[in-house]
Amino acid sequence: MDLFLETFLNWQILREASPIxxxxxxxxxxxxxxxxxxxxxxxxxxxxxxxxxxxxxxxxLRVWVDTFRALPPLVLLVFLFAGLPFVGLDIGAWxxxxxxxxxxxxxxxxxxxxxxxxxxxxxxxxxxxxxGLTRGQxxxxxxxPQAVRNVLPDxxxxxxxxxxxxxxxxxxxxxxxxxxxxQAQSVTYNATPIMAAAVAYFVLLWPxxxxxxxxxxxxxxxxx
Amino acid sequence: MTGWDRFTDxxxxxxxxxxxxxxxxxxxWLTVWLALLIIATGLVLGLALALLRAFxxxxxxxxxVFAVDLFRALPPLVIIVLLYxxLPNAGVELSGFVASWLALxxxxxxxxxxxxxxxxxxxxxxxxxxxxxxGLGFLQxxxxxxxPQALRITIPPLTNRTIAITKGTALASVVAVPDILGAxxxxxxxxxxxxxxxxxxxxxxxxxxPVVVLGRWIETRFAWKR
Numbered sequence: 001m002d003l004f005l006e007t008f009l010n011w012q013i014l015r016e017a018s019p020i021x022x023x024x025x026x027x028x029x030x031x032x033x034x035x036x037x038x039x040x041x042x043x044x045x046x047x048x049x050x051x052x053x054x055x056x057x058x059x060x061l062r063v064w065v066d067t068f069r070a071l072p073p074l075v076l077l078v079f080l081f082a083g084l085p086f087v088g089l090d091i092g093a094w095x096x097x098x099x100x101x102x103x104x105x106x107x108x109x110x111x112x113x114x115x116x117x118x119x120x121x122x123x124x125x126x127x128x129x130x131x132g133l134t135r136g137q138x139x140x141x142x143x144x145p146q147a148v149r150n151v152l153p154d155x156x157x158x159x160x161x162x163x164x165x166x167x168x169x170x171x172x173x174x175x176x177x178x179x180x181x182x183q184a185q186s187v188t189y190n191a192t193p194i195m196a197a198a199v200a201y202f203v204l205l206w207p208x209x210x211x212x213x214x215x216x217x218x219x220x221x222x223x224x
Numbered sequence: 225m226t227g228w229d230r231f232t233d234x235x236x237x238x239x240x241x242x243x244x245x246x247x248x249x250x251x252x253w254l255t256v257w258l259a260l261l262i263i264a265t266g267l268v269l270g271l272a273l274a275l276l277r278a279f280x281x282x283x284x285x286x287x288x289v290f291a292v293d294l295f296r297a298l299p300p301l302v303i304i305v306l307l308y309x310x311l312p313n314a315g316v317e318l319s320g321f322v323a324s325w326l327a328l329x330x331x332x333x334x335x336x337x338x339x340x341x342x343x344x345x346x347x348x349x350x351x352x353x354x355x356x357x358x359g360l361g362f363l364q365x366x367x368x369x370x371x372p373q374a375l376r377i378t379i380p381p382l383t384n385r386t387i388a389i390t391k392g393t394a395l396a397s398v399v400a401v402p403d404i405l406g407a408x409x410x411x412x413x414x415x416x417x418x419x420x421x422x423x424x425x426x427x428x429x430x431x432x433x434p435v436v437v438l439g440r441w442i443e444t445r446f447a448w449k450r
Contacts, residue, residue, distance in 0.1 A: 007314040066440075070432035072394035075405055075425055082409075083418035086234040087227075160296075161388075167299035171398055178302055182309065191310030198302050205297040213293070216342055 010192040017184040017193040024180030025200055031176055032163045035101035039162055042106020047113035047147075048139060068107035074168050076100045081172040093174040097166075105162050112154045116147030153215040160208050164201070177201070237419040244411035244420040251407035252427050258325060258403065259390040265329045266389070267382075270336025277341055278366060288337065295334035300392050303327035308399040320399035328392050335385045343374035380443045387439050391432060404428060 049061055068076070081096035091099065120143050128138040148155065170179035177197050184193035277288050295303070307323040318326070347370045355365040397406035404427045411420025 003314055008310070066433060066436050067429065070391075070429055070436045071425060072391040072405070072428060072432075074394045074397070075421075075428055078405065078409065079418075079421050079425060082412060083235065083421050086418045087231050164297075164299035167301045168395070170301070178299070178305065182305060185309060185313075189313060191306065191313045194302070194306050194310045198298055198306060201299060201302060202294065202297045206293060209293050209296045213338060216338070 043109025046110025266332025
């Protein structure tokens with residue numbers, strides 16, 4: 001027990017590591033604030049494009065989305081970070097993470113928003129168009145607001161996954177929370193910094209998990 | 225060299241690809257094996273927890289809910305790193321494979337429990353009461369009346385979640401497991417050419433593209449008609 005406490009909950013080490021962990025936490029928050037809007041932007045683009053009926057748009061789009069849903073995000077990230085410099089395109093850790101998340105989470109957000117858009121009855125779109133709204137206005141003022149509301153639990157759930165996923169940026173040496181915790185752990189040879197990072201993630205994300213659990217239960221129960 | 229030559233020489237270098245293909249294939253089977261292990265243990269544990277929760281023992285349920293929340297909130301890579309790099313500091317050594325398997329099993333367990341539980345609670349209370357009043361026991365009601373209905377509506381969310389988590393097997397490369405990504409990374413650093421990564425990406429697409437399409441199909445096939 002003493003060994004456990006000393007290895008995982010060592011106050012002395014926590015005090016020494018706290019400045020670097022704090023920097024890591026800030027970088028994780030900044031990273032989330034960057035990649036969530038990026039992914040959402042990609043998702044809206046995909047969802048709006050998916051309303052186009054032409055097979056020349058529909059099938060390439062579906063292959064695009066399924067490709068980035070099939071490729072593990074870490075593989076995509078490593079490919080961008082370690083592969084592109086060989087052809088002279090060095091976009092760095094932040095650039096690779098931004099592009100990788102745009103491609104990967106954009107596909108997921110796109111699928112969710114597409115389901116939302118499909119949940120809006122066609123009659124509404126026709127009604128909006130016949131009152132004189134343009135196609136674009138119908139999308140932004142009539143379809144999207146309702147679509148987003150209909151798939152809100154899925155959007156929140158995906159956002160939670162995206163924030164958790166920012167931890168893979170540690171693999172390309174971006175100094176976010178997990179990377180900093182690993183650094184501190186390898187210097188001190190003590191697991192307390194990693195434990196502290198885990199606690200930080202949990203404290204940050206637990207409220208979201210609770211909220212989701214409520215929303216999902218209501219959602220499934222409402223299907224009967 | 226023109227830009228195009230440089231591109232093909234870097235990403236589609238036949239010599240390098242031929243050299244590292246066997247390693248990538250080994251990695252492919254390791255990834256499949258790890259994924260299947262995770263699916264088996266994660267789903268069984270998730271269902272077991274959901275069934276345990278149906279007994280309605282208060283303190284036990286709090287514990288289950290906390291464990292589920294914990295593994296839904298923690299990033300899988302953090303759990304893997306904690307198990308692989310943290311535990312040795314306390315004198316417990318796990319191999320990278322075991323650490324990855326254990327971490328992703330716990331994550332899948334948490335998500336599966338949540339989904340199974342939502343399925344069980346979606347069966348109206350009246351059915352429980354009706355089944356019990358015809359003389360079925362608690363376990364019989366669970367097994368013959370509630371679960372068959374509950375499992376059906378859990379299939380789409382469960383499939384999608386399982387696919388997402390098994391893709392997490394790529395994280396095992398971080399703890400020195402020679403899975404597809406691990407083998408590809410090693411290939412890049414030995415050959416100083418990124419073609420093994422192209423092979424790795426293709427291997428993942430061969431493995432997961434059909435699974436993603438299957439998930440899409442299951443979602444429409446089992447969609448609950450309102």
